[in-house]
Every structure is written in C-alpha cells, then in structure tokens.
Amino acid sequence: xxxxxxxxxxxxxxxxxxxxxxxxxxxxxxxxxxxxxxxxxxxxxxxxxxxxxxxxxxxxxxxxxxxxxx
Numbered sequence: 001x002x003x004x005x006x007x008x009x010x011x012x013x014x015x016x017x018x019x020x021x022x023x024x025x026x027x028x029x030x031x032x033x034x035x036x037x038x039x040x041x042x043x044x045x046x047x048x049x050x051x052x053x054x055x056x057x058x059x060x061x062x063x064x065x066x067x068x069x070x
Contacts, residue, residue: 008048010040010057017070034070038062 015038020031040057047056 006044007041008043008045010042010059010062012036012038012040012059012062015063015066017067019070021070036066036070038066 015036017034017036018031019034020028021034022028022032040062042057045056047053
C-alpha cells in the first residue's frame with residue numbers, strides 16, 4: 001500500500017476529449033465526448049521544497065498524453 005504521508009496529488013478535473021471508443025458500431029463511427037477527472041498520486045514532488053518549476057509535473061504534457069490516448 002502507498003504511504004499517504006509521502007504522496008502529493010495533482011487533480012485535473014473536467015477534461016473533455018473526443019474519441020471513437022465503444023461497443024456499438026455507431027460509437028466507433030460517430031465518436032463521442034469523454035469527460036475525465038484525473039488524480040495523479042506521486043511520491044513527494046521536489047518542487048514543493050525547492051519551488052523550482054523544472055522539478056514539478058508539466059500539466060500540459062499530462063493533458064497532451066491523455067488526449068493522445070483518447
């Protein structure tokens with residue numbers, strides 16, 4: 001189990017993506033909007049102690065990777 005004392009969380013809510021996923025043929029053909037709430041639980045982020053942006057998580061990159069998956 002994760003040690004909650006040493007974890008940071010980043011919340012990214014209400015992200016909307018258009019994708020072609022589903023069971024029905026119409027879902028795969030027409031696509032649909034998916035709304036995603038994401039919680040990243042990460043071992044202590046160094047930027048919390050150093051305040052250096054180079055030591056944190058790039059929210060834009062997380063969004064782009066998720067968009068690519070969707």
